[in-house]
Amino acid sequence: MTHRERFLRACRCEATDRPPIWMMRQAGRSLPEYRELKQTRKFTELVQDPALAAEVTLQPIRRFGYDAAVIFSDILVIAEAMGQKYELLEQGGVKMDFQLNSRADIDRLNPSNVLDHIGYTPEAIRVTRKELGDERAIIGFAGSPWTLASFMVEGGSSRENLRARAMVYNEPRLFYTLLEKITEATITYLKAQIEAGADVIQIFDSQGGTLAPGLFWKISGLWMQQIIDAIGGEVPTIVFARNVHHNWKKAVQTGANVLGIDWSIGLRQTARTIPADVAVQGNMDPALLLAKPEVAAAEAARICEEMRRRNGFIFNLGHGVPPDADIAAILAVAQTVQNFE
Numbered sequence: 001m002t003h004r005e006r007f008l009r010a011c012r013c014e015a016t017d018r019p020p021i022w023m024m025r026q027a028g029r030s031l032p033e034y035r036e037l038k039q040t041r042k043f044t045e046l047v048q049d050p051a052l053a054a055e056v057t058l059q060p061i062r063r064f065g066y067d068a069a070v071i072f073s074d075i076l077v078i079a080e081a082m083g084q085k086y087e088l089l090e091q092g093g094v095k096m097d098f099q100l101n102s103r104a105d106i107d108r109l110n111p112s113n114v115l116d117h118i119g120y121t122p123e124a125i126r127v128t129r130k131e132l133g134d135e136r137a138i139i140g141f142a143g144s145p146w147t148l149a150s151f152m153v154e155g156g157s158s159r160e161n162l163r164a165r166a167m168v169y170n171e172p173r174l175f176y177t178l179l180e181k182i183t184e185a186t187i188t189y190l191k192a193q194i195e196a197g198a199d200v201i202q203i204f205d206s207q208g209g210t211l212a213p214g215l216f217w218k219i220s221g222l223w224m225q226q227i228i229d230a231i232g233g234e235v236p237t238i239v240f241a242r243n244v245h246h247n248w249k250k251a252v253q254t255g256a257n258v259l260g261i262d263w264s265i266g267l268r269q270t271a272r273t274i275p276a277d278v279a280v281q282g283n284m285d286p287a288l289l290l291a292k293p294e295v296a297a298a299e300a301a302r303i304c305e306e307m308r309r310r311n312g313f314i315f316n317l318g319h320g321v322p323p324d325a326d327i328a329a330i331l332a333v334a335q336t337v338q339n340f341e
Contacts, residue, residue, distance in 0.1 A: 003067040004199065007137040011200055011236035011257050013279045013312030019304055020067035021315040021337040022139065023060065023330075024240075030289075030325040033059050043088045047073050053124035058131055063327070064334040068137035068200065069128060071193070073121045075143030075204055078185050079152050081117035082109040086151075099155035099163070106178050111185035115192055122196035129197040140198030142190055142227075144205035144241075145182040146220035149175070161210045168219055175219075183223050187230040194234050201231060202238040202260070206319075209243020216247045221254050228255040238281060242319065248273050263318025268306045271313075279312030284333070286317045289325035293332035300336040 001009075007020040029035075034056055037046060046052045056072040076086040076094065085097040100106055115122070121140075128138055151157070153164040168175050190201050208220050220241070228237050240260030241251050251259055252275060261270050261282035271280045284303055288296040300315070307313040315337045321330075 002135050003065075004134060004137045007067045007314070008199060008236065010312055010314050011238070011279055013257070013277050015311050018340050019307065019313045019315045019337060021334060022066045022068040022070060023064075024070075024286075024317045024320045029323050030321060030327065030330070031059050031063065043074075044086075047077065048120050050120050050123040050127050053120065054127035054131060057124065057128050061132070061136065064331060065338065066136070066334065068139050069132060070139040070141065070202070071121060071125055071128060071198070073124070073141070075141070075148060076151060077118045077121065078114065078142065078148055078182060078189060081114040081189075082111055082181065082185055084109065084152055086156075093157035094151060095156040096152060096154075100153045100178065103174055103177075106174060106181070109178070109181050111181045111188075114185045114188055118189060119192070121189070122192040125193055125196040125198055137199040138197060139200045139202055139238075140190060140193030140196075141202040141204060142186045144203050144208065144220055144239075145179045145186065145223040145227075146211065147205050147207040148182050148186075149178050150207045150210070152178070161207060165210065165212075168215065179219070179223050183226055187227055190227065190231060194231070198235060200236050200238060202240060203227060203256075205239060205241040205244070208241040208247075209245075213246045216244060217250045217253070221247070221250045224254045224256075240281070245270075252278055258312070258314065260316065261318065267303060268310075271307070271310055276311070279314065280307075280310065281314040281316045283316070283318040286319050286322050286325075289317075289322055289329045289333070291326075291329060293326070293328045296329040297332040297336040300333045301340065304337060304340045 006016045010016050010020050053072045057069050061069050087095050089095055150161040150164040153167055203224050205220055211219055236257040238258040239254050239256035242262045245265050258279040258281050261267055263283050263285040267283045288299050
């Protein structure tokens with residue numbers, strides 16, 4: 001069985017000889033070869049250059065031999081394509097060119113012809129496929145409409161999304177207009193990634209847990225369902241909805257083949273609440289990549305053992321790779337999973 005076949009079987013909740021492994025977005029940002037590139041290029045320049053984006057995508061595959069490569073990009077390229085530029089700050093976080101404060105601001109956003117602006121990501125997938133061959137899967141991705149909308153309304157990174165949540169309450173129709181535009185653009189973008197060769201699509205709802213329980217479906221889950229319905233089963237889909245522990249039934253309702261589980265809840269107990277025909281992915285604490293390699297390896301082995309009898313299990317972190325992750329710890333985790341019997 002190839003690495004690609006193992007990964008796709010796990011996505012469809014079939015048994016595999018060992019759990020497949022890949023790491024969350026930004027898997028290579030702790031690597032010296034990535035940091036070397038960053039000395040001469042801004043983050044957005046790397047994203048917008050298909051050859052360089054493919055190179056960054058392949059760097060962790062070369063080092064660690066993961067079963068799938070997640071294409072190097074950013075969820076905010078959709079916002080930029082619709083007319084709201086962004087930048088990643090050196091000290092961390094994101095800054096948008098402006099906040100969305102009014103109907104006029106949202107009316108300015110144009111979801112049409114997004115590929116005229118962000119066709120570089122599908123092209124990066126094509127370049128990656130040529131370099132990678134058919135041995136490993138390629139994962140394309142986008143942010144959930146709610147997560148993207150929260151950045152756009154807040155004007156950048158926000159821990160609690162108070163402005164965005166207030167707009168949901170004060171101007172729900174206006175907020176739905178924003179979600180409709182983001183959803184339309186995202187469907188176009190993801191279909192182009194699939195056409196370019198993505199084997200799996202992941203939707204990152206990293207801000208899903210900031211919504212009140214009664215709002216999750218109509219502000220987040222419903223829009224992810226629309227995206228997954230539009231993909232129409234062409235490829236398996238993964239939804240990573242962070243801190244939605246009160247809403248797993250709604251997360252299942254999106255129609256995703258796989259649910260990503262963050263590190264703040266037990267993986268086995270969560271998997272028991274999820275239907276057997278939905279795969280699970282997760283959920284090692286990212287902080288373990290800053291721990292001693294033997295400690296990280298022991299936790300990886302524990303998770304694999306805990307999930308041994310669960311079909312459709314993909315080993316992963318419970319969120320993104322920390323920028324200061326220890327390469328020795330990453331390697332120890334990868335080898336532990338790859339050698340698990």
